[in-house]
Amino acid sequence: MATKTKKGEEKPIDIFKSRLVPDCKIMSPEEEKKLLEKYNITKQQLPRIRLTDPVAKALDAKLGNIIEFTRTSKTAGLSKFYRVVVGGISE
Amino acid sequence: MILPQSVEEQLKELKETLKLNKAQMEKLRKIAERQYEKALIEPGEAVGVVAAQSIGEPGTQLTLRTKWLAGATEMTVTQGLPRLIEIFDARREPSTPAMTIFLKPSYATSEQRVEEIALKILEITLDDIIKEIDVDLLRMRVEIELDPQKMKKFGIKEKKVHEIIYEEFKTAKITTGAYKINVKPKDEDIDIRKLYKLKVKLRAIHIGGIKGIKQVLPVKHGNNWIIKTSGTNLKEILKLPEVDIENTTTNDIFEVFSVLGIEAARNTIIEETINVLKNQGIEVDVRHIMLVADVMTNDGTIKGIGRYGVSGAKASVLARASFEVPLKHLFNAAVSAEVDDLRSVVENVMINQPVPVGTGLVNLKVEKKEDKKK
Structure with missing residues (x-):
């Protein structure tokens, strides 16, 4: 199987096509500052996403970036959600 | 004040149906804003306890055991309380892994084509295409007789089977005849036990299809055909050109996490939970389930509700x-x-x-x- 997984890395799946993956983008430093000020929090208090996460990889995110997800919510239509990129194993 | 998108849409709809003018619209908006503010959860509210109660109480009415449906065409999937526990405990593998594969529109309408694809993805081991497999103690070798009919059904060529076996057992002496394969290990100290082990190993050799897909079932879904499977391999399935990536799902949350990421895993937790409850005729407000899913995925990995997961952290x-x-x-x-x-x-x-x-x-x-x- 080892050879097969290697093949997969050459031709990655377009994960953003899946309806399970919400629209997302990396926030600019200005946007980050605005966000943290709005909620009066530090980056460490945000929910996390691992650096090894397929979405973080696909966006080419760096440690400490904040990724903005635009979730399709059943109650609110669209809602924003933020995750900060952290290291560590994603298991 | 910023209203959520769904409220904005309702306002727009009202504006069109009732033909409101600007002043009326402003008034309506004010009312909507006030109502929205009223409906918001107050700071400090113990939402976790409310969610626990809201899921826990209907949970007492769930099926306690997995039903066994004899003779049903649908594949049995764990339901009820066992499945709910499985989701919230964040078990590594679901007890009945299953996928729902959607196909691109050009493939999905014809039953014949869908069946072809279904057969293509079904995992085939050597065991599926043999008539007989025997251990020849006299000549110390394993004899395999292939079944031409089964091979035709799965569209597998004899030559391919030979190639795979040659590739897998490089250290063995292999002789092939018409639909017959003999595998004789080369090492000298071969005994009967080793030979039987070889037999088991041979039967499980992967010949074709996608690993992990143990059963396939084309099902009519509206006008289109979809494929339901037992066994899951999201990564390989999504690579197929015929597959519609958008809607294809699996019930293995950890697999979704490793292929599509944490947000997709969150969505899968929510969907699976709603499905379990809906199947049992129970409705729980999505917001409770969303809260649980958010807590479980908060730190970027999936954590179960319990000592080793959320409570331990x-x-x-x-x-x-x-x-x-x-x-x-x-x-x-x-x-x-x-x-x-x-x-x-x-x-x-x-x-x-x-x-x-x-x-x-x-x-x-x-x-x-x-x-x-x-």
Whole structure:
């Protein structure tokens, strides 16, 4: 199987096509500052996403970036959600 | 004030159907804003407890055991309480892994084509295409007789089977005839037990299809055909050109996490939970389930609700100790000299202090008049 997984890395799946993956983008430093000020929090208090996460990889995110997800919510239509990129194993 | 998108849409709809003018619209918006603000959860509300109750109470009405449907065409998938526990405990593998594969429109309408694809993805081992497999003790070898009919059904060529076996067993002497393969290990100290082991190994050799897909079933879904499978391999399935990536799902949450990421895993948790409850005729407000899913995926990995997951990750020693196996937590905390700030609920209950929930969350500061003058 080892050879097969290697093949997969050459031709990655377009994960953003899946309806399970919400629209997302990396926030600019200005946007980050605005966000943290709005909620009066530090980056460490945000929910996390691992650096090894397929979405973080696909966006080419760096440690400490904040990724903005635009979730399709059943109650609110669209809602924003933020995750900060952290290291560590994603298991 | 920013209203959520769904409310905005409703307002727009009202504006069109009732033909409201600008002033009326503004008035309506004001009312909507006020109502929205009223409907918001207040700060300090113990939403977790409410969610636990809201899922827990209907949970008592769920099927306690997995039903066994004899002779049903649909594949049996774990339902009811066992499945719910599986989801919330974040078990590595579901007891009945299953996928729902959607196909691109050009393939999905024709039953014949869908069946072709279904056969293509079905995992085929050597065991599926043989008539007989035997251990020849006299000549110390394993004899395989292939079944031409079965091979035709799965569209497998004899030559391909030979190639795979040659590739897998490079150290063995292999002789092939018409639909017959003999595998004889080359090492000298071969005994019967080793030979039987070889037989088992041979049967499980992967010949074709996608690993992990153990059953396939084309099902009519509206006008289109979809494929339901038992066994899952999201990564390989999504690579197929015929597959519609958008809608294809699996019930293995960890697989979704490793292929599509944490947000997709969250969505899968929500969907799977709603499905389990809906199948049993129970409706729980999505917001409770969303909260649970958010907590489970908060730190970027999937954590179960329990000692090894969410409860084990609490900051407070006393809170962790109050859940399960208290001594272990207290010992470990003592060894690493942990400090408990008593910021959360359980530990404050223990020491008989107001709990920081609801009105207990806010502190009052009195500004003295003299201070003001300064």
